[in-house]
Amino acid sequence: MSLRINDVAPNFTAETTQGPIDFHQWIGDKWAILFSHPKDFTPVCTTELGYMAKIEPEFTKRGAKLIGLSVDPSEAHGRWLADIEETQGSKVNYPIIADHDLKVAKLYNMLPAEEPGTSEGRTAATNQTVRSVFVVGPDKKIKLTLTYPMTTGRNFDEILRVLDSMQLTARHKVATPVNWKHGDDVIIAGSVSDDDAKTLFPCGWKSPKPYLRIVKQPG
Structure with missing residues (x-):
């Protein structure tokens, strides 16, 4: 069943580049921007993670936290983050979920629930539907969803604009x-x-x- 606006964002525990988290506890009383990637060391996603690192202070000013997801283990994430800092000029300080068992991708309907296996042997093309953005409010409900094709870089300035709108219209x-x-x-x-x-x-x-x-x- 697909996730809709105002559904409670499915909770999960996962390993990240900053240690294990419980998603709802991690959100706390903030807004959360969860954005996913089909594979480490992919070119478009490298630019996206770097840009989000650059504008993270803008999200912080708005009481929002960033968390990425990629279908690979933490060890690979660590090596990729070094590449991102080198090529994009910004250090990633937000956590990246290691979704090597595909658990979160399935939970958020980015991959079919019956999809077999783990990240081992999978390609970016296999995981091409894992390119979504979920904005989650402090009430843990989904406020926005976006899904992009692999070849199109996401406009994260638009996510800031929408966040401004949602926070204004909530007040x-x-x-x-x-x-x-x-x-x-x-x-x-x-x-x-x-x-x-x-x-x-x-x-x-x-x-x-x-x-x-x-x-x-x-x-």
Whole structure:
């Protein structure tokens, strides 16, 4: 069964480059960005892990933690991380899950539950569906999922943008329009009546249509 937004993120224990973790305990009261990779020493993923290392402080500012996953054992991860630092100029300080037994990939429906074997003898092509991003909230529920093809590098600036939107809309009764960026105007949520909106947004709003009520970003 596929995972959907607002499903509880499946919990697991796993070995990582920073020791064993219980995923839900590791998240704690933070947001979590879990992003997966089909194989160590793959070119596109090397650039992705390096870029995430570079912008990790931006996630930290937003109360979010990063954790990668790759279908290989920890020993291979260690050698790969050295390559990433050398070629991308950024040291990876977040943990990488060693999913050599395919347990997490199956748990998160990136590989079929009946998939046999371990990482031994598998190729990136065999694991090509293990290229997903899961954003998990402090309530341990899935807030966003994305899956990319192997040849397309992920846009992690977009994950920051979406995180800004989700955190804003969790605090205020608004939604963010197309291509919204932090500081842009927002839309009053459809669940808010005009009478309630007058209290929440006393400065008023622009309304080109009754269902489209545009206000300055709150906060």
